[in-house]
Every structure is written in C-alpha cells, then in structure tokens.
Amino acid sequence: xxxxxxxxxxxxxxxxxxxxxxxxxxxxxxxxxxxxxxxxxxxxxxxxxxxxxxxxxxxxxxxxxxxxxxxxxxxxxxxxxxxxxxxxxxxxxxxxxxxxxxxxxxxxxxxxxxxxxxxxxxxxxxxxxxxxxxxxxxxxxxxxxxxxxxxxxxxxxxxxxxxxxxxxxxxxxxxxxxxxxxxxxxxxxxxxxxxxxxxxxxxxxxxxxxxxxxxxxxxxxxxxxxxxxxxxxxxxxxxxxxxxxxxxxxxxxxxxxxxxxxxxxxxxxxxxxxxxxxxxxxxxxxxxxxxxxxxxxxxxxxxxxxxxxxxxxxxxxxxxxxxxxxxxxxxxxxxxxxxxxxxxxxxxxxxxxxxxxxxxxxxxxxxxxxxxxxxxxxxxxxxxxxxxxxxxxxxxxxxxxxxxxxxxxxxxx
Amino acid sequence: xxxxxxxxxxxxxxxxxxxxxxxxxxxxxxxxxxxxxxxxxxxxxxxxxxxxxxxxxxxxxxxxxxxxxxxxxxxxxxxxxxxxxxxxxxxxxxxxxxxxxxxxxxxxxxxxxxxxxxxxxxxxxxxxxxxxxxxxxxxxxxxxxxxxxxxxxxxxxxxxxxxxxxxxxxxxxxxxxxxxxxxxxxxxxxxxxxxxxxxxxxxxxxxxxxxxxxxxxxxxxxxxxxxxxxxxxxxxxxxxxxxxxxxxxxxxxxxxxxxxxxxxxxxxxxxxxxxxxxxxxxxxxxxxxxxxxxxxxxxx
Numbered sequence: 001x002x003x004x005x006x007x008x009x010x011x012x013x014x015x016x017x018x019x020x021x022x023x024x025x026x027x028x029x030x031x032x033x034x035x036x037x038x039x040x041x042x043x044x045x046x047x048x049x050x051x052x053x054x055x056x057x058x059x060x061x062x063x064x065x066x067x068x069x070x071x072x073x074x075x076x077x078x079x080x081x082x083x084x085x086x087x088x089x090x091x092x093x094x095x096x097x098x099x100x101x102x103x104x105x106x107x108x109x110x111x112x113x114x115x116x117x118x119x120x121x122x123x124x125x126x127x128x129x130x131x132x133x134x135x136x137x138x139x140x141x142x143x144x145x146x147x148x149x150x151x152x153x154x155x156x157x158x159x160x161x162x163x164x165x166x167x168x169x170x171x172x173x174x175x176x177x178x179x180x181x182x183x184x185x186x187x188x189x190x191x192x193x194x195x196x197x198x199x200x201x202x203x204x205x206x207x208x209x210x211x212x213x214x215x216x217x218x219x220x221x222x223x224x225x226x227x228x229x230x231x232x233x234x235x236x237x238x239x240x241x242x243x244x245x246x247x248x249x250x251x252x253x254x255x256x257x258x259x260x261x262x263x264x265x266x267x268x269x270x271x272x273x274x275x276x277x278x279x280x281x282x283x284x285x286x287x288x289x290x291x292x293x294x295x296x297x298x299x300x301x302x303x304x305x306x307x308x309x310x311x312x313x314x315x316x317x318x319x320x321x322x323x324x325x326x327x328x329x330x331x332x333x334x335x336x337x338x339x340x341x342x343x344x345x346x347x348x349x350x351x352x353x354x355x356x357x358x359x360x361x362x363x364x365x366x367x368x369x370x371x372x373x374x375x376x377x378x379x380x381x382x383x384x385x386x387x388x389x390x391x392x393x394x395x396x397x398x399x400x401x402x403x404x405x406x407x408x409x410x411x412x413x
Numbered sequence: 414x415x416x417x418x419x420x421x422x423x424x425x426x427x428x429x430x431x432x433x434x435x436x437x438x439x440x441x442x443x444x445x446x447x448x449x450x451x452x453x454x455x456x457x458x459x460x461x462x463x464x465x466x467x468x469x470x471x472x473x474x475x476x477x478x479x480x481x482x483x484x485x486x487x488x489x490x491x492x493x494x495x496x497x498x499x500x501x502x503x504x505x506x507x508x509x510x511x512x513x514x515x516x517x518x519x520x521x522x523x524x525x526x527x528x529x530x531x532x533x534x535x536x537x538x539x540x541x542x543x544x545x546x547x548x549x550x551x552x553x554x555x556x557x558x559x560x561x562x563x564x565x566x567x568x569x570x571x572x573x574x575x576x577x578x579x580x581x582x583x584x585x586x587x588x589x590x591x592x593x594x595x596x597x598x599x600x601x602x603x604x605x606x607x608x609x610x611x612x613x614x615x616x617x618x619x620x621x622x623x624x625x626x627x628x629x630x631x632x633x634x635x636x637x638x639x640x641x642x643x644x645x646x647x648x649x650x651x652x653x654x655x656x657x658x659x660x661x662x663x664x665x666x667x668x669x670x671x672x673x674x675x676x677x678x679x680x681x682x683x684x685x686x687x688x689x690x691x692x693x694x695x696x697x698x699x700x701x702x703x704x705x706x707x708x709x710x711x712x713x
Contacts, residue, residue: 043535044534044539045534045539045639046539047538047539048538048539048540187683190684215682216682216683216684217682217683217684218683218684219683219684219686219687219688221637221639221640221642221643221687222683223541223630223634223635223636223637223640223643224438224634224674224678224686225678225683226434226675226678227431227434227674227675227676227677227678227679227683227686228678228679228682228683230427230430230431230434230675230679231417231420231679233430234420234424234427235420246540246541247541247635247637250541250543250635251541251634251635254543254634254635257550258550258559258561259430259559260550260552260556260559273540274540274541275540279543279545413550
C-alpha cells in the first residue's frame with residue numbers, strides 16, 4: 001500500500017491540474033472579443049516569413065476592428081489573435097496547438113508558417129474538431145488526408161510552376177511549333193515543397209506531351225548547380241524550371257550568368273526571397289517567377305478594397321517594407337475568411353462555423369476564395385510574373401496580365 | 414546516366430568545363446582541409462566546426478559588400494578577426510577538452526558548430542547571401558566554356574596563402590614550435606616550448622585559414638548559416654584521404670574532390686553531388702583500413 005501512495009498523489013494532482021485547466025478554458029469569446037489562435041515562427045529558420053504572416057494577420061484584425069468588427073447575432077465583436085512562437089520546429093508547433101486549444105480554449109485557429117508546420121498542426125486541430133484557416137501551407141499533401149477542419153486560402157504547390165508550361169506551349173504554338181516539341185529541363189530540391197512543385201510540372205508536361213530532358217534533384221544544402229547547368233547548356237532545352245527555395249533561386253541566378261545559359265524561358269520559385277533583381281540585376285532579366293498574389297492584380301473585395309490599396313495600407317502600417325510579400329497578403333485574407341464565415345454562421349458553434357467556412361465564396365483583395373471538399377482554394381490561380389527592366393510584371397494567365405511576355409528572355413549578362 | 418556519359422564523349426569540351434569548375438573550387442576545399450589537418454595533427458582535436466568557421470568568413474565578406482566595400486578586401490580582415498575568434502574559442506572551449514578523449518572533443522566542437530550556426534541565423538537570418546565580386550567572365554573555346562574570373566583570383570589567392578603558411582611553418586620560430594609539438598608534445602614541453610600557446614596559435618591560425626576560405630566561397634557560391642556542415646565533411650574527406658602533415662596530398666585530394674563532385678553531379682544528377690563526398694569518405698576509410706591491416710596496425 002505504502003508504495004502506491006505517490007501514485008495516488010500524482011493522480012490527484014493531475015486531476016486537480018486538469019480541473020484548473022478546464023476552469024480557464026472559455027476563451028473563444030471574451031466579452032466582445034473573438035479570440036483566434038496561431039502558432040507562428042517568430043524565431044528560427046522561418047522567422048522572416050513567419051513575421052510577414054503575423055503582420056498580415058495583425059493588419060486584417062486591425063482593419064476589421066476599425067470597420068465595424070465581426071457581427072454575430074446582431075452584436076459586433078472585435079477580433080484578437082493569441083500567438084505562440086513555434087521556433088520553426090514542427091514538434092513545438094503541434095505542442096502549441098494543443099496548448100492553444102486545451103489550455104487557452106481557442107476555438108478558431110489561424111495557420112502557422114510553412115507546409116511543414118501546417119502538417120504538424122493539422123492533425124491536432126482535426127483531433128479536437130477545431131476549424132483552422134491557414135494561409136502559408138501550400139503542400140498538396142495537406143489536402144489528400146481527408147481533413148475536415150482545414151481550409152487554405154492559397155494555391156497549392158503543384159500549381160507554382162505548372163503555369164510556365166502552358167505559357168511555353170502558347171509561345172511554341174505562336175511560333176509555328178507544337179506544344180509537344182517543347183523540351184524541359186528541371187532542377188528541383190529534394191524537399192516536400194519542391195517535389196510537389198515538380199509533381200505539378202510532371203503532370204502538365206505529360207498532358208501537353210512535352211519531353212523532359214533533365215530531371216535533377218538538388219540537395220538540401222545546395223550551393224552549386226553548375227553541373228546541372230552545364231547539362232542545360234549542352235542539351236539546349238526550351239524551358240528551364242528550378243525550385244529550391246531562396247538558395248535555389250540565388251544559386252541558379254548566379255550560375256546562369258556564369259555559364260551564360262541562353263535557355264529562352266526560365267522559370268523559378270522564390271525569386272523575391274532571394275532578391276534576384278537586386279543581387280543579379282542582369283542575369284535576373286526575363287526570369288519567370290510565380291506568385292500567389294501581386295499588388296498589380298485587379299482583385300478587389302470588402303475590408304481592403306483593391307490589391308493596390310492593400311499594398312499602400314500595409315506599407316503605411318509597417319515600416320521597412322519596399323514591397324508587400326504575398327505571405328502577408330494571404331495571411332490577411334485568412335482573417336477575412338474568418339470574419340465572413342463567422343458572420344454567415346451567425347454562431348460560435350464550431351461545427352456551424354466549419355460548415356460556413358466550407359461554403360465560403362468570396363472576393364477579396366487577395367483573389368477569389370472558394371474551398372474544395374479537400375479544403376484548398378480552387379478559385380484563385382497562381383500568377384506568373386516576368387522580371388522586365390528590374391521590376392516584376394504579371395504576364396500570365398492572360399486575363400490578369402499587365403505586360404506581354406518577353407520571348408526569348410533577354411538576360412543582360 | 415548513360416545519356417550523360419555519352420554527352421561527355423560527344424562534346425568533350427563539357428569535360429573541360431566541369432574540370433575547371435571542380436578544380437578551382439577544389440582549391441578552396443583544400444585550403445579549409447589544410448587548416449583541419451593542422452589542428453588535427455598538432456592538437457589531435459578533430460574540429461567538427463571547421464565548415465562553420467568557413468561560413469563565418471563568408472559572412473564577413475557579405476558584411477563588407479553591404480557596407481559598399483569590395484569583398485576581396487575582406488580577406489585580410491576576415492583572417493585577423495577569425496584569428497582572434499579562434500584564439501578565444503581555444504581559451505574558452507578547446508583548451509578544456511584537449512587532454513580529454515576523442516569523444517569529448519568531438520562533442521565540444523559539434524556543439525560549437527551548432528552555436529555558430531544558430532548565432533549566424535539570429536544575426537543574418539536564414540536567407541542565402543552572396544558577396545558579389547563584380548569580376549567578369551572569361552570565354553574559352555569560342556564561348557563554349559565559361560570561367561568566372563573570380564574563380565581564378567580565388568585560386569591564386571588560395572595558392573599564395575598556402576605558400577605563406579608553408580613558409581611560416583618552415584622558417585618562423587612559432588612554425589618550428591608547432592611542428593615540434595606535432596611530433597612530440599611532451600618532448601617539446603621539456604625543451605621549453607609553451608605547448609598551450611602553440612595549441613592556441615594553431616587553432617587560431619586554422620580559424621584564420623577558414624575565414625579566408627569563406628571569403629572566397631562567398632564570392633563564388635552562396636552562403637547560408639547552415640551550410641557549414643558540408644564544408645566540414647569535405648575537409649574530413651580530404652584529410653582522411655591525404656593523411657596528416659601531407660600538404661601536397663591535401664592539395665591533390667582537394668582538387669580531386671572538387672572535380673569528382675562536378676562529374677558526379679553531371680553524370681548521376683545534382684542530388685549525388687554531395688553524396689559523392691560522403692561516398693568517397695567511406696571508400697577512403699575502407700582503403701585505409703586495408704592498407705593498415707597489411708601493416709598489422711589498427712586505424713586509430
């Protein structure tokens with residue numbers, strides 16, 4: 001008997017602790033404030049973009065609170081976000097999601113930054129049936145798990161570079177060639193995001209009958225891709241697609257110049273993160289860079305007005321931004337989705353709110369938002385911008401284009 | 414794979430391109446590896462933070478470019494700063510583990526590597542950075558082979574540095590003391606050499622060499638806080654292949670490794686470029702083991 005006493009004591013302690021926690025767990029709506037929760041990367045390797053996302057959330061919260069708040073049941077509520085720093089580590093992110101839901105009683109979640117963190121947190125929100133609107137996890141594997149409480153405002157990663165293939169096909173046809181004559185060289189980092197991007201390119205290449213002549217996987221600590229580019233130089237493909245985060249973009253831009261690569265169409269992700277226009281002024285000319293959002297797009301919606309107006313407001317609110325990262329814009333869009341869904345649900349019941357979220361169909365400064373059954377946004381395309389004279393101009397898809405695409409690209413080596 | 418090999422046969426100039434790219438970068442690998450061999454030989458500490466010291470040098474060059482100063486001028490500054498940093502690290506960490514077993518010093522330098530990575534990440538952020546030299550690009554064989562001038566400049570600078578180090582080791586009192594300590598630390602101590610000071614100087618000199626290599630790397634490739642590890646691995650491969658105290662061997666192994674990376678990247682694909690480094694390490698270890706077995710000795 002004696003040796004069991006500590007166990008009893010421990011159990012009693014755990015119970016009382018549990019009760020204590022339950023006591024504080026009523027924070028979804030405090031007075032006239034609706035509490036949203038988010039684990040976000042404020043330190044660690046994702047901190048740059050994590051902070052962009054946080055700024056996006058905060059700007060939308062501020063804007064909504066200033067313009068009438070969220071009206072539920074005839075009463076106007078303010079929004080507030082509780083943040084925890086996940087230190088850019090998935091395990092920590094999952095822990096913090098538990099804490100937000102269990103301890104802080106948060107019933108409405110905003111996503112973290114990056115697909116990796118979202119992948120870690122989604123199972124937690126799913127377990128507690130807490131709806132989460134995320135803006136920074138693009139991996140398509142997030143939307144093949146059958147999650148019911150996960151909604152994403154951004155385009156999924158397999159769409160990132162796929163649009164460059166249809167552009168190449170259009171150009172080929174305009175020049176009297178067939179789409180199937182286009183030869184593609186691919187260099188993708190061996191990580192989940194870039195491999196998703198690759199899968200999208202592969203699908204479209206197959207659909208269009210294009211031939212893939214190089215298919216290199218880039219290592220995680222990539223700092224040299226001259227061997228791949230030497231192959232490109234020898235095989236002269238019509239289209240080169242590269243994805244390897246900002247290190248891939250920086251390495252590619254530097255070595256495209258060094259090896260004088262003359263491929264007529266070159267598309268890559270993370271041009272802006274790698275600051276290619278500033279660092280590789282000549283070599284970056286004519287590069288095609290996909291983006292979730294650009295301030296020059298003619299999207300328009302409540303709360304912020306047009307994309308251009310959002311851009312101005314953001315720059316006026318947060319010092320130090322020369323251009324607004326799309327990571328911030330989509331974070332703001334996620335908050336707008338919450339407002340819209342809560343008002344339509346006209347209730348704080350998580351199930352009703354979830355159903356309202358899944359029925360979302362709205363126009364925002366960030367683009368149209370409509371969720372598929374899997375939870376990803378199918379109403380907004382990825383846009384392709386070309387670096388022309390040092391600035392990013394939207395060139396595809398045609399309906400959003402502000403400039404004609406320059407073909408062949410005219411790098412100033 | 415066979416397509417790529419046949420490509421090399423059809424267009425032999427591609428071999429020239431790959432060889433040049435590989436050998437020129439290999440010279441910088443050799444520089445960092447020589448520093449590792451020096452510390453290893455003299456203090457018997459296997460420095461797992463070698464690559465991170467290289468990356469630190471790279472960031473010094475990057476800071477220079479942000480200040481509008483040409484990064485090549487960062488070379489002497491980086492060497493001086495890194496020398497001081499190396500001395501500090503010796504006093505703070507290495508001097509406490511130098512007499513301990515292998516495992517303790519490995520753990521200490523591994524910890525040091527993590528701390529350097531995280532500090533760089535805190536200061537400079539996780540994005541990749543470059544130091545732009547602004548040098549031109551040479552066209553050889555009618556433009557079919559291109560060569561960035563900075564790579565040639567780096568080769569020359571690496572060569573000059575290596576020559577200076579050799580000269581220093583051969584002629585100066587400190588150089589002689591270092592060599593004496595490497596041969597037999599106890600005997601050196603009895604002869605009146607302050608071995609602790611020799612160790613500190615050696616580690617500091619290694620940090621300076623790494624700093625110089627980092628400055629050159631940042632002008633040729635890209636740097637990022639977490640890229641150090643791959644340079645550490647390369648240094649270990651080169652030193653293991655060449656053996657300690659074998660400068661010509663280190664140079665040959667360094668150049669060879671650079672070229673091997675380029676060719677495997679071309680033939681097998683970029684994902685195998687760094688795998689080649691590790692693969693070669695395993696191969697070298699097996700060969701060494703067989704050689705030692707023939708001599709009835711155990712590889713220590």
